[in-house]
Amino acid sequence: MRLEGKSAIVFGAGQQPGRTIGNGKATALTFAREGAKVFCVDIDKAAADDTVAAIREAGGTAEAWQADVVDEDSIVAAVKACYRGWGAIDVLHNNVGASIAAGDASITEITVEAFDRVFAINLRSMVLTCKYVLPIMRQQGSGSIINISSAAAFNNYPYVGYKTSKAAVVSLTEHVAIRNAAYGVRANVILPGLINTPTAVENRIRKFGLSYEDVVAMRDKEVPLRRKMGTAWDIANAALWLASEEASFVTGVTLPVDGGQSVQVGRPPSEPEIAEELAAAQAAAERLAKD
Template sequence: MRLEGKVAIIFGAGQLEGRTVGNGKAVALMFAREGAKVFCVDINKAGAQETVAAIRAEGGTAEAFEADVTDEDTVVAAVRTAYELWGSIDILHNNVGVSIAAGDATITDITIESFDRVMAINLRGMVLTIKHVLPIMRKQGSGSIINISSAAAFNNYPYVGYKTSKAAVVALSNHVAIRNAEYGVRCNVILPGLLNTPTAVENRVKKFGLSFEEVVAQRDKEVPLRRKMGTAWDIAYAATFLASEEASFITGVSLPVDGGQSQQIGRQPSPAEVAEEKKAAEAAAATVA
């Protein structure tokens, strides 16, 4: 019960339909399991309601709200409603993000409309949620803001809108952290690597005409740690730590949750090389045994 008595507002608490759980839903469930009251906000209210239903089924407390992070009025309404409902906002978790679904592309192919759409959702949306939650947290003298960036901020990601916006989220988080430390408000950023979530996998199944298994296999082989993607629960565990009092002296931190992807320098090994290394390791283990 590391978040007992806390109120959390999560933007992007719903998820796409898919075979796995999404980041926002996993974080909402984890926060509730740790004792927080969770205000689940999403542009798709049905998705937010599904998350709320899952929380309530486990005995937790949650409410759903429909809002679009590109529309400041709906962001204001979400924050006001959460505060009026429970009297505080202790945790703000910003999970909304988009790439392929908004028409993101390489810099030579991107349209102005797609670039602006990605930036409005991924970056400006976080500016707006923080803008309207900060006065509450400053008045309380405490609060934890957690922003979801991406390993795309530093790796060889092909699409310019997502990479640029997610790099900017890191700068935004640093700015909020240092400018609000005196008020007791912390701000940290998580940089997920390759994850098996509906947004990451199902969108690629649709865009590239591959099977679910083919997309998973392609992404798994790019992850150094065990050659297997992470899950939304890996993000949820990291977010819960940053939201808790265990992280009370941590602010302005960029935390990669990426299976070592951020540590790769230089040419990546081919699948054949990976297989050969694994074969050699197994042979060495057998010899030792």
């Protein structure tokens, strides 16, 4: 019960249909499991309701709210409803993001409208949620803000809007962290790598006309750690730690949750190289066993 007695507002707490769970829903469920009251905000009210139903079924406390994060008045209404209902906001979790679904493209193909929309969703929304939650947290003398960026901010990602907006989220978080440390408010940013979520996988199935198995295999092979994508629970567990008192002296941190992608320089090892290294490791283990 690491968040017992806390209240959290999660923007992007629903998810699109798919075979797996999304980051926002997994985080909302994890926060609730650990004792927090969770205010689940999503542009799709039905998706937010589904998350709330899952939380309540597990014995947790949650409310659903519809809001469009590109609309300032919509964000204000969500923050007001959460604060009036629970009297505090201890955790702000910003999970909303878009790339392909918002028309993102390479720098030679991007339209002004798509670029502006990606930035409105990915960056401006976080500026606005912080704008309205920070006065509450400052008055409380405490609070944890967790922004979801992406490993795409620092790696070879093909679409210009997502990459640049997610890089800006890192700077935004650092700004919020240092400007609010005196008030006891912490801000940190998570960089998910390749995660098997509906947003990541299902959108690529539609865009490229591939099968689910093809998309998963294509993404799995890019991950250094076990050659397998992470899950939304990996992101949720990182967010839980940053939200909890276990991270009470942690602010301004950029935390990659990416299976080693951020430290991979150059080409990944080939299958023969991996086989050779595994054979050498097995031989070394056998020698140690004999000794």
